[in-house]
Amino acid sequence: MGANSPDSLTPAIAADHPGVGELFAALAYGEISAFYRLAEDAQMSPTLQGKVALASMAAAEMSHFETLQSALTARGHDVYSAMKPFVAALDDYHASTHPSTWLESLVKAYVGDGIAADFYLEIADSLDPSVAAVVREVLAETGHSEFVVHEVSAAVRSSTQEKDRLMLWGRRLLGEAITQAQYVMAQRQDLTELVITASGDLSGIAAMFDRMQERHAERMTVLGLV
Amino acid sequence: MGANSPDSLTPAIAADHPGVGELFAALAYGEISAFYRLAEDAQMSPTLQGKVALASMAAAEMSHFETLQSALTARGHDVYSAMKPFVAALDDYHASTHPSTWLESLVKAYVGDGIAADFYLEIADSLDPSVAAVVREVLAETGHSEFVVHEVSAAVRSSTQEKDRLMLWGRRLLGEAITQAQYVMAQRQDLTELVITASGDLSGIAAMFDRMQERHAERMTVLGLV
Numbered sequence: 001m002g003a004n005s006p007d008s009l010t011p012a013i014a015a016d017h018p019g020v021g022e023l024f025a026a027l028a029y030g031e032i033s034a035f036y037r038l039a040e041d042a043q044m045s046p047t048l049q050g051k052v053a054l055a056s057m058a059a060a061e062m063s064h065f066e067t068l069q070s071a072l073t074a075r076g077h078d079v080y081s082a083m084k085p086f087v088a089a090l091d092d093y094h095a096s097t098h099p100s101t102w103l104e105s106l107v108k109a110y111v112g113d114g115i116a117a118d119f120y121l122e123i124a125d126s127l128d129p130s131v132a133a134v135v136r137e138v139l140a141e142t143g144h145s146e147f148v149v150h151e152v153s154a155a156v157r158s159s160t161q162e163k164d165r166l167m168l169w170g171r172r173l174l175g176e177a178i179t180q181a182q183y184v185m186a187q188r189q190d191l192t193e194l195v196i197t198a199s200g201d202l203s204g205i206a207a208m209f210d211r212m213q214e215r216h217a218e219r220m221t222v223l224g225l226v
Numbered sequence: 227m228g229a230n231s232p233d234s235l236t237p238a239i240a241a242d243h244p245g246v247g248e249l250f251a252a253l254a255y256g257e258i259s260a261f262y263r264l265a266e267d268a269q270m271s272p273t274l275q276g277k278v279a280l281a282s283m284a285a286a287e288m289s290h291f292e293t294l295q296s297a298l299t300a301r302g303h304d305v306y307s308a309m310k311p312f313v314a315a316l317d318d319y320h321a322s323t324h325p326s327t328w329l330e331s332l333v334k335a336y337v338g339d340g341i342a343a344d345f346y347l348e349i350a351d352s353l354d355p356s357v358a359a360v361v362r363e364v365l366a367e368t369g370h371s372e373f374v375v376h377e378v379s380a381a382v383r384s385s386t387q388e389k390d391r392l393m394l395w396g397r398r399l400l401g402e403a404i405t406q407a408q409y410v411m412a413q414r415q416d417l418t419e420l421v422i423t424a425s426g427d428l429s430g431i432a433a434m435f436d437r438m439q440e441r442h443a444e445r446m447t448v449l450g451l452v
Contacts (some may be wrong), residue, residue, distance in 0.1 A: 032277065036265065036268070036269075036281070040266075048258075048306050048310075051258065052258060057284070058281075058288070059284070059285040062284070066282070078439070080274050083362075136342075
């Protein structure tokens, strides 16, 4: 929870805060890049079931993209121009965390999406309800993670070596995600101001990253990576 | 229209015809393979708009897949076992029509989907209404073709060379699609029997392929490939 708890009367960040468009745009490009990463990673799937599971996850990202596109259009933004500032950071994140095995791609889909969702949901608590509703809608669980949890936890139960590898992989995903998030914020003033307001102050941001790290550890536990 | 026109009282093919499960399964794997073909081809897009357009088309395929999965489950079939017999033919079709340019991939998305839709919709007229409804739902226009028509017709207006290349490409797509359709039918007795019943007899099948060829020519005209 941010500086502004959900039961406050007035959210800290008004619906017309200039960072809101940037927030939606960052989320929108996140959906597009996640779509293509999932579609590409699915080629490593040893089974048709795995291919279908990743394709379903990818399709859910596109439905979220459409929600964000409508929200941006309603605010007078062109989604393509708005997304441009976030292309490099998100492409860099995916390039620096390119999975080399099917299990790595499953862990990335689950853990990477989880880290992003934590970050945006922390901020949502301080947003005007109309804005927070869009953020929560596009970050809602799509019910496709069961497949990932089942596949990964079964694999790591039967191989300590695989488990050690994937634990390191999870740590790397967290590190790269935080690096890229900080890089984005350093470049976009309105968005940075929004995140600082949502967190209260700079020490609030540090506390937020601590909470994200805890939730990351919880997700790793769910996958059997502990 | 098949041997059995829509205003007949009893459709030629009952809901429990053993070919219906095969028909749904062929359609289901068609959606999965179209999803991955679109996602892969989108990498050639010179713009973010093109990437988003193909991702949206791909996502629509997955929503159709889910409809078919439910229909197969309701009939007691496991979607993955049911799809297996169609994997090779559809993978071969995509391998033999691998686009080498962005425009080729757009023409393939539009023309290839159109040929498949014509084939299944011809058959739908003879199916029990409960079965026909599923077929028509998954073949409904998803509204994403405008982008393709706009991009391709603009490109061929400004280059005769591109136009000639793409006209040959369209002809090749039709040829490969018919080859693979015949290959599938030769292997699956129940489905073949269903298609022959829908067409009336073997000369009905020939007439059906003639109509498909006419509609293919109409689509090429829409793209400016005439």
